[in-house]
Amino acid sequence: MSIYNSTLSQYILSPIYLIYLPSVMLLFIALHNQYIKRDILGLIAVISLFVLILFNILYGGVI
Amino acid sequence: MLLAVIIFSSAFLGSLIGLGGGFLMVPLLSILLGLPIHEAIGLSLISIVGVSTSASLNYVVEGNVDFKLGSTLEIASVLGAIIGANIALYLSSKILFIAFGAILIYIGVVMYRGGSRGRAEVMPDIGRVRMLNGFTASFVAGFLSGLLGIGGGILKVPIMTLYLGVPMKIAIGTSEYMIAITSFTGSFIYLNAGKISIQYLGSAFLSSVLGAQLGSKVSLKTESHLLRKIFAVVMTVFASIMIGKGVSM
Numbered sequence: 001m002s003i004y005n006s007t008l009s010q011y012i013l014s015p016i017y018l019i020y021l022p023s024v025m026l027l028f029i030a031l032h033n034q035y036i037k038r039d040i041l042g043l044i045a046v047i048s049l050f051v052l053i054l055f056n057i058l059y060g061g062v063i
Numbered sequence: 064m065l066l067a068v069i070i071f072s073s074a075f076l077g078s079l080i081g082l083g084g085g086f087l088m089v090p091l092l093s094i095l096l097g098l099p100i101h102e103a104i105g106l107s108l109i110s111i112v113g114v115s116t117s118a119s120l121n122y123v124v125e126g127n128v129d130f131k132l133g134s135t136l137e138i139a140s141v142l143g144a145i146i147g148a149n150i151a152l153y154l155s156s157k158i159l160f161i162a163f164g165a166i167l168i169y170i171g172v173v174m175y176r177g178g179s180r181g182r183a184e185v186m187p188d189i190g191r192v193r194m195l196n197g198f199t200a201s202f203v204a205g206f207l208s209g210l211l212g213i214g215g216g217i218l219k220v221p222i223m224t225l226y227l228g229v230p231m232k233i234a235i236g237t238s239e240y241m242i243a244i245t246s247f248t249g250s251f252i253y254l255n256a257g258k259i260s261i262q263y264l265g266s267a268f269l270s271s272v273l274g275a276q277l278g279s280k281v282s283l284k285t286e287s288h289l290l291r292k293i294f295a296v297v298m299t300v301f302a303s304i305m306i307g308k309g310v311s312m
Contacts, residue, residue, distance in 0.1 A: 019109070019268050022116035023247040026240055029123060030130040042131030049134050049244065052141050056248055 027053075065096060067266045070106070071274040074114050078278025080291050081235065083111040083214030083242060084271070086170050089163060090301045094308065100156045100163075102260065104212030105253030106267050108246045111214045113271035115243040118279060122236030129186065132229070133237040135194070136201040136222075137244050140215070143205025144245045148252035151210045160309030163211050164302045170217050171298035174291045187228040197227050201241075209249035214242040 027050060034042040069091045077084025085107045092103035122128050151159065189197070204218040216238050223234035253259050 019264060020112065020247055022120070023112055023243045026116060026119060026123075026243055030134055030240070033130045034134075037131075039131055042134060045131060045134035045138060048138055049141065052138065053244070053248055056141075056145055056251055 066092070066106075066263055067270040069096065070110050070267050070270040074110060074271040074274025075278040075281075076294075078114065078118070078275045079282045080174070080294060081282070082216050083114045083246075084274070085111050085208075085211075085213035086167060086217075086298065087301075089212045090167070090305055093160075094304060099258075100159045101152065101253065101256075101258045104151065104159070104210075105250060105259040106263060107212035108208075108250035108253065109259065109264060110267050110271035111212075111246040112243060112250060113268045114275040115214060115216075115239050115246060117272050117275050119236065119239035119243055121279070122239055125236070127232045127236030128240050129229070129233050129237045130240070132189070132223070132227075133240045136197055136219075137241045139198045139202040140205030140208070140219075140241055140245045141248045143202040143207075144209035144249040145252065147206035147209030147211075148249045149209075152252070152256050152258070154210075155312075157309050157312040159211070160305050160312065164304075164306030164309065166207065166211055166213065167298045167302035167305060171295045171302065173217055174298065175295035186230065186233065189227050193227055197222055200226060205245050205249075208242075208245050209252065212249075214246060216242055 027046065030046045031043070031050070034046050070088060073084040073087035073091060075084075076087055088107040088110055089100070089103045092098045092106060093100045096103075098106070119128065154162075200222040201219065204215040204222065207213060207218065208215040216235075219238040219241055220231075220234050223229040223237065224231055229237070250259075
């Protein structure tokens with residue numbers, strides 16, 4: 001199954017992505033933690049991480 | 064069934080000594096089960112996602128995860144994992160077997176010597192130069208993770224305790240958080256490349272979570288010092304098998 005031909009709902013509901021929910025949860029906890037602490041640099045780091053990983057998921061890497 | 068047993072055992076044994084188990088999974092899957100090494104690396108990364116997220120959620124509850132430090136270093140680690148995994152797809156099995164054998168020797172030596180432990184008690188103020196060193200080292204740890212399917216805890220904890228002066232408990236907790244994200248990223252490359260059989264995904268992930276949970280409970284009651292020395296010897300044996308297999312290809 002190629003993710004490139006899937007719609008967004010298929011991404012979310014696919015078992016492959018559901019398996020990774022715990023890791024995604026960690027990122028959300030990090031985001032929440034940085035937001036609560038109002039640590040701007042930490043917040044930038046977590047958001048950058050989200051963007052980088054999302055890019056990797058959508059495009060399968062940068063090379 | 065044998066795959067689930069191997070992954071469960073590797074996660075259990077790895078958790079006994081505070082590691083993800085990738086250094087056991089890849090040799091066992093590729094030699095015992097005969098899986099192609101690229102598939103073994105991909106499955107190992109998925110299993111490490113299970114091991115490290117279940118472990119790191121415990122550390123989050125204890126308050127031993129520094130999200131700011133972990134997320135900052137993880138940017139370099141994720142970049143390294145993406146590049147390492149992509150490069151691994153182009154490398155032959157021969158080179159990967161030999162490279163994995165070499166890293167097992169390093170892991171074995173570190174385990175035998177007991178690793179290096181920093182003495183910090185509180186979080187220090189990390190300057191730019193030290194952070195840059197940490198960033199570079201994290202990139203290398205992520206690269207090796209993506210390339211060889213290891214979690215990288217054996218590299219990331221010393222990076223934080225020795226380069227950055229982070230207290231050991233926080234370094235271990237933060238490292239688990241980082242490993243979950245790095246492995247999560249690297250495994251996508253292998254999935255997208257079709258190197259992982261979908262039928263193995265669910266059992267690999269579940270087996271690793273169960274193994275890690277049991278391993279971490281048992282580790283509280285065991286003497287890790289002796290275990291590490293035994294593991295070091297086992298790693299040397301695995302290293303010679305992996306290198307031998309690579310050379311003979």
